[in-house]
Amino acid sequence: MAKGLKVATIGGGSSYTPELIEGFIKRYDEFPLTELWLVDIEAGKEKLEIVGNLAKRMVEKAGLPIEVHLTLDREVALKDADFVTTQFRVGLLEARAKDERIPLKYDVLGQETNGPGGLFKGLRTIPVIIDICNDMERLCPDAWLINFTNPAGMVTEAVLRYTNIEKVIGLCNVPIGIEMGIAKLLEVEHERVHIDFAGLNHMVYGLDVYLDGVSVKEKVIDMLTNPENTSFVKNVKGLGWEPEFIRGLNALTCPYHNYYYKSREMLEKTKKEAEEKGTRAEVVLQLEKELFELYKDPNLNIKPPQLEERGGAYYSDAAVRLITSIYNDKRDIQPVNTRNNGAIASLPDDSAVEVSCIITKEGPKPISIGDLPVAVRGLVQQIKSFERISAEAAVTGDYDKAVLALSINPLTPSDTIAKQIVDEMMEAHKEHLPQFHQ
Amino acid sequence: MAKGLKVATIGGGSSYTPELIEGFIKRYDEFPLTELWLVDIEAGKEKLEIVGNLAKRMVEKAGLPIEVHLTLDREVALKDADFVTTQFRVGLLEARAKDERIPLKYDVLGQETNGPGGLFKGLRTIPVIIDICNDMERLCPDAWLINFTNPAGMVTEAVLRYTNIEKVIGLCNVPIGIEMGIAKLLEVEHERVHIDFAGLNHMVYGLDVYLDGVSVKEKVIDMLTNPENTSFVKNVKGLGWEPEFIRGLNALTCPYHNYYYKSREMLEKTKKEAEEKGTRAEVVLQLEKELFELYKDPNLNIKPPQLEERGGAYYSDAAVRLITSIYNDKRDIQPVNTRNNGAIASLPDDSAVEVSCIITKEGPKPISIGDLPVAVRGLVQQIKSFERISAEAAVTGDYDKAVLALSINPLTPSDTIAKQIVDEMMEAHKEHLPQFHQ
Amino acid sequence: MAKGLKVATIGGGSSYTPELIEGFIKRYDEFPLTELWLVDIEAGKEKLEIVGNLAKRMVEKAGLPIEVHLTLDREVALKDADFVTTQFRVGLLEARAKDERIPLKYDVLGQETNGPGGLFKGLRTIPVIIDICNDMERLCPDAWLINFTNPAGMVTEAVLRYTNIEKVIGLCNVPIGIEMGIAKLLEVEHERVHIDFAGLNHMVYGLDVYLDGVSVKEKVIDMLTNPENTSFVKNVKGLGWEPEFIRGLNALTCPYHNYYYKSREMLEKTKKEAEEKGTRAEVVLQLEKELFELYKDPNLNIKPPQLEERGGAYYSDAAVRLITSIYNDKRDIQPVNTRNNGAIASLPDDSAVEVSCIITKEGPKPISIGDLPVAVRGLVQQIKSFERISAEAAVTGDYDKAVLALSINPLTPSDTIAKQIVDEMMEAHKEHLPQFHQ
Amino acid sequence: MAKGLKVATIGGGSSYTPELIEGFIKRYDEFPLTELWLVDIEAGKEKLEIVGNLAKRMVEKAGLPIEVHLTLDREVALKDADFVTTQFRVGLLEARAKDERIPLKYDVLGQETNGPGGLFKGLRTIPVIIDICNDMERLCPDAWLINFTNPAGMVTEAVLRYTNIEKVIGLCNVPIGIEMGIAKLLEVEHERVHIDFAGLNHMVYGLDVYLDGVSVKEKVIDMLTNPENTSFVKNVKGLGWEPEFIRGLNALTCPYHNYYYKSREMLEKTKKEAEEKGTRAEVVLQLEKELFELYKDPNLNIKPPQLEERGGAYYSDAAVRLITSIYNDKRDIQPVNTRNNGAIASLPDDSAVEVSCIITKEGPKPISIGDLPVAVRGLVQQIKSFERISAEAAVTGDYDKAVLALSINPLTPSDTIAKQIVDEMMEAHKEHLPQFHQ
Numbered sequence A, B, C, D: 001m002a003k004g005l006k007v008a009t010i011g012g013g014s015s016y017t018p019e020l021i022e023g024f025i026k027r028y029d030e031f032p033l034t035e036l037w038l039v040d041i042e043a044g045k046e047k048l049e050i051v052g053n054l055a056k057r058m059v060e061k062a063g064l065p066i067e068v069h070l071t072l073d074r075e076v077a078l079k080d081a082d083f084v085t086t087q088f089r090v091g092l093l094e095a096r097a098k099d100e101r102i103p104l105k106y107d108v109l110g111q112e113t114n115g116p117g118g119l120f121k122g123l124r125t126i127p128v129i130i131d132i133c134n135d136m137e138r139l140c141p142d143a144w145l146i147n148f149t150n151p152a153g154m155v156t157e158a159v160l161r162y163t164n165i166e167k168v169i170g171l172c173n174v175p176i177g178i179e180m181g182i183a184k185l186l187e188v189e190h191e192r193v194h195i196d197f198a199g200l201n202h203m204v205y206g207l208d209v210y211l212d213g214v215s216v217k218e219k220v221i222d223m224l225t226n227p228e229n230t231s232f233v234k235n236v237k238g239l240g241w242e243p244e245f246i247r248g249l250n251a252l253t254c255p256y257h258n259y260y261y262k263s264r265e266m267l268e269k270t271k272k273e274a275e276e277k278g279t280r281a282e283v284v285l286q287l288e289k290e291l292f293e294l295y296k297d298p299n300l301n302i303k304p305p306q307l308e309e310r311g312g313a314y315y316s317d318a319a320v321r322l323i324t325s326i327y328n329d330k331r332d333i334q335p336v337n338t339r340n341n342g343a344i345a346s347l348p349d350d351s352a353v354e355v356s357c358i359i360t361k362e363g364p365k366p367i368s369i370g371d372l373p374v375a376v377r378g379l380v381q382q383i384k385s386f387e388r389i390s391a392e393a394a395v396t397g398d399y400d401k402a403v404l405a406l407s408i409n410p411l412t413p414s415d416t417i418a419k420q421i422v423d424e425m426m427e428a429h430k431e432h433l434p435q436f437h438q
């Protein structure tokens, strides 16, 4: 580290990169980055150059001594890195489009993280992340791996179980989004609100809510179930929870819970949208095209506001916040995906969980929550089972395990339909699933 | 016990009673029953007399000195009993018909144990069983409560959590049925086959299979997934599992798993049957009418063979086998519903589980199984959550908890539909749900 | 709280009080105390007045608007308090002298926390603390109870198990003392050193050591076992650990570990000291007399430096630091005694443990440590067993449990000697053990 | 197994062998042994021949077709064995004499299983048992390893943790001895008494006692603490427990508990005996000489009654009973040392525990006991820690771990004395501790 701080970003050609750059610029005082290596694969070369050049212009405008390197050589990028961030997408958005379209044919939600889409994204991604970890072991064994790539829970689980990299953190913007939503509901500054989070990635619950350190959970639950707040809640939560359900649960849900506690409505909605305006991947594909056109503009030297529409708000910002807290041993509380280590009683100690942690220079230390509320313990366990069997299938290339993983997923209506979807998706993603096609 | 062995059977007017009688007659040598008290409520008086008189004729034919008493006075029946068995049905088959019909209107399976039907059967049954337990505490504190009444897992959970009765066992014929099916598949005597069972009531898995004490699980899984055995397997299992699913699972399923791993097909099938020949309750209602006509025949003094069609084969027989093993401290292995006590790692120590136990005079002692296979751990946990929240709703009359219980049930497609079903069923079963209508 | 912040200090006549006052004065900016109520019993009236008047002079000198009240009426003191601190000593130092002397007759260490002395201090103290908790429930149900009274682990355990007060924290200066010692060893500022603590009160281990957030455990263990550091280590640790032992343990010990890992040497040393200069209590009795003489001086308006010799350095300071962090929702890390809640795997969830916690306005939240190192897990479990049985004896007055508690204590060489000591101490402390003498 | 049943006995030249032979002869009907291979090392050749020839005469007298083979070639003996029993003693009784004598010099009990003696016996034995397991993996991978060699708990732990042999059972005669003692106390046949055992080898507790299946624990505890039974109890238990201690404990102890709950008295007694008549090893050395003289008699063809004085009554018999139950899938209950698997809550799942198990053809399945009583949980955990660190030291040859193991042992008064004892014993046993002397 003599020569300064080095970050390597795998999938550096992503349209998200300007946000990451903005994050590094904003927090430069606390995190004096020296070298940022944006690395991508041959097929992403053109995008890498477009977004990389924008990155360089942004840094130049900020007047900061950060070197931005663009490369297709992952080893060079990883060598002696202090932090590695991953935001790549095996098979690009075209693959996601298939993840969404194919299950819909069977009247099943694709769901890109904990559904059939997530399974196949995991099957494509996990072998690559394991490769990266093996490289890291040789080239930068002390680096932290900050993974944004979805399904972030499954990927973190796979790194913990199937590689020697222990310094891994999975990151998601969902918890911070919930906190900001609640702050808005309470009409207070975000900084004054704190939520105890526990669960899994995209399956996380807010177990308590504090305003200036004092629990206001009861009040928040009241507000969320008050018919007069309906319009707000509908807006925040999507489809609107039944007050009885939320009062009975006595915990805050995350937007992804709609897939599990509102499966039928979500299926209808998703089918309708897919028909009318395309699946999310298809919409984003178009958005990305437009973004890259903007990025090409040699006069553009800031993050264009249109990027916010792309989704993933706060994502890269959250990442830089996390990195900064590690680097400075800040000991603040952030919800991240890390090894459970007993923090959530009924989940395995060695599994990845998403939980409020103290962020130290030695990594996140989870706050002990005891056990999850009875009502949510089952679904969380089920998604963990799904993640574990999926990761196992990804690593072993065991076809039976892939069918099993999808059969036990709560979104799948039967083993037979699971098998049909797996068969069709295995074929459609053949190119990116070498472990199943030998 | 000075004067002999006394058994009290709550719901003695049930059409099943002749099977129970047959069980006591067959095992009289080992279990010298002195007094059998069949007790029922006013509304069941006529049936009690019909079936009670048949019981008396059966005992007389067997030439055994068992006194059969018919009574509407539960306290007299319970007084100093050694065993209490429960086979009552609050609201009779008419209530079950509603449990099945109403959810179907919402395209949801009724499922009389772990679905909406099970929730409402639990809400009706649990307050009564708690009453019985309170009576037992006063009148026969040393008696064993052998509960057949469904949902047996939820009812056992409620007894363990909300009464002072510790000597309670929930009983089901599903495990023994699986064992007999596997024996048939292997073409050997039932006695030579042994299965390690673990899970919950109607959510139990066979974790290993032994023939003459040697594991033949691999062979059995092969046979179950061999296309040549398909016809057998279809027959045993209902709809036929995908071989990949079963190989991946590497455990034996129970017939009720069809509801969870084949939800869509089961829904279609159930709707079709309901339309064409009525729901199961409606079919059974007719069967029962015919059975009671038979029972009236003063010349009938054996269990009529038609009873077998009624379903519940081995049920009462299993009960008498269990009672006999307790009475004689037999220390044989039987799968029953009992306090977990650490036998299944990720389930609460103080919850009811269905697991292979040693049956001693002091009750069942579960065999430690460590943890369930990863793939099934989640669904089992989820059903346990459902059972616990349902039991809580039954005891407290908390409407929010009833909606919550149904919302987290894997058969329910959304909180909104859960609420609609709960609303309609609360109204339909009003008479039997005083705790919600005060 | 409208009128400001109120603290009630039970045992306010203690010689420690000036340190507590100093702490409140130093941290007034962060913790604007309005009323401090020093409460004591009739027998302590004189001391209360002496020390209370010193307290008033200290506050006056500091020029702060803190009202200091002296009272014998606990109820008045507790009414609407925000924090309650306890530093009382049932039976005064005379009782402690017996706790030390009597066991020595049997060649057994008295050990005022986790030995025979601790057992009897617990038996005397726990009924009083339970009384206080019952008062708090009525008079200040939202207050935090900060307990300094030893045996702090056993007392916290008793409050958690036998009262309705959940807002209780046990406090000890041992962990902070270790941290300061290690900072000195490393020749750095205390602020730069952080230790992960886990275990029980007076049985706590440092599992990792960080300098500026980076683990330096290996280096510290090397230094502690380096013969060249011997003089330092001897000084810090008392008798000097064998390097093999510390390297094998691979964790930091606390001074009280000398009692368990150096029992024989400690016994010899303690006997010799008792003979030559009296037991610790006897020495302190003299010291206290001198202190109170000083306190009487109407010109004294600061904490006299001689108090430091009394021992308990940082104690009250640590308490005010803790209170300030709660009050301000500081979210810093402090090791305290609190409900385990799964933070240490092999100890009960509902037991008190001493562990690094985040201190929030809602109290301490333990950091999940997984499990203790194998080598220490047993001794910690054993002391926890001792604490639990002792607390049970204190609450129930069950003589058998008192003998059992002492018999299982690692300092006790046999059940027979345990019984002899219990018998003699029961008699000697008769006046303060009404629960055993009815 | 085509040609019949083969048993290999490592340490076949032991004086115990005639008891084992008697066991096989008595149970031949149930366990039709074909070949018994007695194997020993070069140094034990003479004894092997003497006792082996007696074994042959015993079999001949019994008129059974069991071939008895004597060999120094372990591989030939293990090849295709169905059961392997181990009763060897590395360093012979001379080594045990040192295990006993050296600690006494430091006023520390030797204790051949869970004390310093046990540590060194483990250090000598574990490398050999691991060798045997490695041979078994190649030569008889389906065989059961029935280990009698002490320290049986530590050895079983080492096999479970450091070899691939899963089919291992540690065996001890202590539980059966307790059961027989209680039967005698109750003046009933042994068959009518059953005890629930749980704990570790030589650290096992009887948690409940049944007579004809009904708990009589209260009555037994009463009898054990009744002064009128004192003489009986003294006789059974050695030194006599204090009634308060036993009532408080509310569980049955084992004779080895004297070492922990009566350390001082045991030390005095052991020192006195060592002085007056030699340590146990020295006494046994003489006894063994006499036994082997007897064994040489060509007319002797039964187990000579003098063997009973040697100690270890029921040991081999217990072994054959266990083997017979496995072979015949008897599903009876026997207390053995096996993988915990959650049966005892606060001990690791993958550690060896001594617990009541169902003995099946697939091995022992532990009965779930929940958790140990609070009062014993600590000491059991501590001995488990000692066993684990000792096994680790034995496998790694890590000197620090050996000092650590002894330092945490409850019989050791300090780390310094631990180190002194380890130093002297390392030297004394040098020949048998190659892992520490490289």
Ligand SMILES: [Mn+2]
Binding pocket: A152, A171, A172, A173, A174, A202
């Ligand atoms: Mn996310």
Ligand SMILES: [Mn+2]
Binding pocket: B150, B152, B171, B172, B173, B174, B202
């Ligand atoms: Mn059933």
Ligand SMILES: [Mn+2]
Binding pocket: C150, C152, C171, C172, C173, C174, C202
């Ligand atoms: Mn302290």
Ligand SMILES: [Mn+2]
Binding pocket: D150, D152, D171, D172, D173, D174, D202
């Ligand atoms: Mn033994």
